[in-house]
Amino acid sequence: MLRRNFIKLSATGFASVMYSRLTYATVNGGSLINQPDEAWAQVADQWVKLNGKGGSVFTHQDIKIEIKTSTDARAVYVHAPDSELQAIRFKWKYNTAKYSKVFGDHWERSYGDMAWKAPEANTKNPWYALLYDDKQTACFGVKTGANTICYWGIKPDNIELTMDTQSGGVGVKLGQRILHAADIVTGISKINESPYNASTNFCKVMCAKPRLPKMPVYGINDWYVVYGKNSFQTIKDQTKAMAELVSDTTNRPFSVIDDGWQQPDDFSIVNDKFKDMHKMAEEIKSHGMRPGLWTRPLIARKDDSKTLLSPKIPGRGQDDELILDPTIPENIARVKRNIALYKQWGYHMVKHDYSSWDIFGKWGMQMKDTFTAPGWKFHDQTKTNAEIINNLYGAIRESAGDMYLIGCNTLSHLSAGVFELNRIGDDTSGREWARTKKMGVNTLGFRLPQNNTFYAADGDCVGLTKDVAWDKNKQWLQLLAESGSPLFISAELDILDNDKKAAVKQAFANAARVQPNGEPLDWLTNQFPTKWKLNNREVDFNWD
Structure with missing residues (x-):
């Protein structure tokens, strides 16, 4: 067509x-x-x-x-x-x-x-x-x-x-x-x-003008190994070990630091586990990887004036989390300062998260009847929710400069053309295969048409841990690596035997090069496609 x-x-x-x-x-x-x-x-x-x-x-x-x-x-x-x-x-x-x-x-x-x-x-x-x-x-x-x-x-x-x-x-x-x-x-x-x-x-x-990475994006992310219990040392160890499995020197992989590096309510201040985020970025670069960082743009500080806060929304727990009102220029300026700060620290990619939840008080799966609870309003009622989100995304884009951006929990249709990457599904898992199958295989099967047409479509990580069967993770690793979409791996280092190392090395090599989009051949009848066309050959997977 x-x-x-x-x-x-x-x-x-x-x-x-x-x-x-x-x-x-x-x-x-x-x-x-x-x-x-x-x-x-x-x-x-x-x-x-x-x-x-x-x-x-x-x-x-x-x-x-x-x-x-x-x-x-x-x-x-x-x-x-x-x-x-x-x-x-x-x-x-x-x-x-x-x-x-x-x-x-x-x-x-x-x-x-x-x-x-x-x-x-x-x-x-x-x-x-x-x-x-x-x-x-x-x-x-x-x-x-x-x-x-x-x-x-x-x-x-x-x-x-x-x-x-x-x-x-x-x-x-x-x-x-x-x-x-x-x-x-x-x-x-x-x-x-x-x-x-x-x-x-x-x-x-x-989407006539997607904003895409210059080269395929792949690498590691620590979340599904430590789930926030990270530190300077854990990032150093993971980056050093996984870098040894990288064979492509023209397209370097990323090492993305997920939640856990910051003060609980201030994403401009590093905590004692990391101490110096510029030094952390330089450490990652020394091992041949590109540093990436996770952030939550709309979280407020405990000492922020109430005039800066978004109204409390029924259903959104705010007892210990305060959210910035994105219609207030002072808050947008803070978001831009934080994103620019990460660039100054030397990071090449920023993954920003939670903005849809923070704005609406609902996850996408809860938006069947309404996008948000009725009756509440922002400081500025003259802009639609879509315009408010577009303004936030535009501010993040502007302050990021040439850093890559991954939107996570962002509205897909408003992310396209603004961010190089978008997390297209809910979290996979380093603890249970059933969740990875549900959130990973399903979303990749049905949203791959958006890959390199809207953005690079990130199907989320391979949680390579002892809790998830290797025969299943090996297949998920292969699908991500050969689908033309981004590949991120969260790996427990002590389980990486020769078989797993060889598989990861091959997956990194595949993900580093440009490939055609994978095609789910049975997606019309199978919610978790098992028959795929990858690099012009048919591949069968067993997800059960």
Whole structure:
């Protein structure tokens, strides 16, 4: 399927290419409709229907929504000077019954539950939705970097797109400004083209300018060995030992220091276990690895003024954790200082974590009904949640300079084009294989189309420990190393016998070079794909 097949959205091209197979047999005497049949707005928890005007403008009282069609997308603009707007929704009347399988993304990380599923009317499909009828894949989405949080609904007789405009847990106050809410894109695959290839190409349409690492990223991360009980010495020992298994001298691996180096509430101050983070970075470099560092941008200090803090959100435990309000410029300035500090210390990559949880008080798997608890608001209510997140991500990007950034617990569609890497799934494990299978194999199988189209898609670590069976970890290691995605290993040094060392050395060598994306061959029917195409050969895995 050629990319131009997705982005040709002229009035005739969009209709004839996309909707000829989705519309009822006769609509307006056979002519096709390429503008929404209905538009709705949510204010004060009530949905109100807007009046259409020419198919591209919809109004109700002070609310005005305008759709502007270009050659590659449909831009949605919203003006609501007086209303506290919670969401807008478009509906297209289409018969989707012939499509037996539907696939949608996740808000942020995935949680072991991704799959092609039968259409369900009440399911929210974050960011994009793919429909498959055993011959072709129809694709509906929005471009990355949107200013609203978007999801698709596939109903028996219509398709819906909802653009959430909330600020915190209340409607946004736009005032006189016009919000560029999202850019809608669609596509249709060739006959008998694989849904995997269709998904990959559609990701390229949604993200025209990904920000990618200059070379493949691989290396080590200490989390699944010590789970925060790290120190200068443990990082030195792990880096030194694992560096001996590296054979590629042109693309050096990373040694990422995870949680445990900092003061509990201040990510600009090193604790007594490490003492000097600049010295730590130099130690890592001396062993031929590139230093990386984990951080949590929105954690507040215990002595911070209450005026800087985000409101307490029901369900988010804040008895011992205080969160900075990301709409306050002083807090954004602190985030930027900390990121710039890590660069001054000599780090080449920063992994920033917890921002979605800290902002919304929910994990992505808990966002089935609402993104956050209702009723609370930030200091600044004039920006949507998506705009607030975009501003935070942009500040991190700006202050990082040429350091690589890994987003973890970040909204996927807002990370694309901003961060070089994104953690695409919840934590794997160094303690139980079942968790690695659920969170690792599933997320890699269903989010690899985003690899090198949105960012480098990090499926998380191989927890190489005595608690996880080597016959399973060896397969997970191989899949990561040969999939074209980043590879990170957390290894207990005392279990590295000759067999494991040889496997790690080979995995590092594979991960250091550019490879084609792996393809899960049975992902239409298997939630944990076992049949893969890796480097143009078929490989079978046994995850059970």
